[in-house]
Amino acid sequence: MTENDSLAERVAELERRLDALTMPPVRTPSPDPSAGVPADLFWALEGLKQRVDADEPGAVLYTGTVGLPTGERYDWQYGTPVEALLEADWSAWADRLAALGHPVRLRLLHRILSGVRTTAELAADEELGTTGQLYHHLRHLVSAGWLQSAARGRYTVPGERVVPLLVILSGVRT
Structure with missing residues (x-):
């Protein structure tokens, strides 16, 4: 590393810190107990903020405890630093996201989780198309990791995908 590289890195770090100091953080309104909103509504966010260094760009956390109609239960949590997300090649995830971009595939996932x-x-579900179309969509979801074949002709959503799938759906719901 040359002296110029070191200087450029130091200047970039100073600019990042200055931006963090001068840009007001986006805040969710504080919960109002008088309006029926519990005071501890943002307990996960507050816990995350305590764990993230104030000098860091932040982190993203999602978590869930899910009981399915089948009796299966999934408790799951995942967190990642914002810096790692911003530095990643998002195009590498396009296939996984594209697999969710078809109404029949979303119906399939919904039926399977149910x-x-x-x-x-x-x-037997006419909304899922012909048998050939059904197999096409099942193969696409399996290759993207949203489904797995538990046994011949039997499908499940992998446990580590249940909460992320529901997080994605809740994110696009509003």
């Missing part, structure tokens, strides 16, 4: 698991049960 307990309809076999190809025969899924094929």
Whole structure:
């Protein structure tokens, strides 16, 4: 590393810190207990803020405890530094996101999470198309990691994908 590289890095770091000091943070309004909003509504956010160094760009956390109609239960949490997300190649995730961009695939995931698991049960649902179309969409979801074949002709959403899928859906819901 040359002296110029070192100087450029130091200037970039100073600019980042100055931006952090001069840009007001975007805040969610404080909960109002008189309006029926619990005072501890943002307990996960407050816990995350305590764990993230104030000099860092921040972190993203999502967590969930999910009980499915099938009786399965998933407790899951994932956090990642914002810096790692901003430095990543987002295009590498395009296939996973694209797999969710088709209405039939979303219906498939919904049916499977609701307990309809076999190809025969899924094929009986006319909204999912012909058998050929059904297999096409199942293969696409399996290759993107949103489904796995638990046994021949039986599909499940992998446990580590249940909460992330619901987070994505809740993110686009509003």
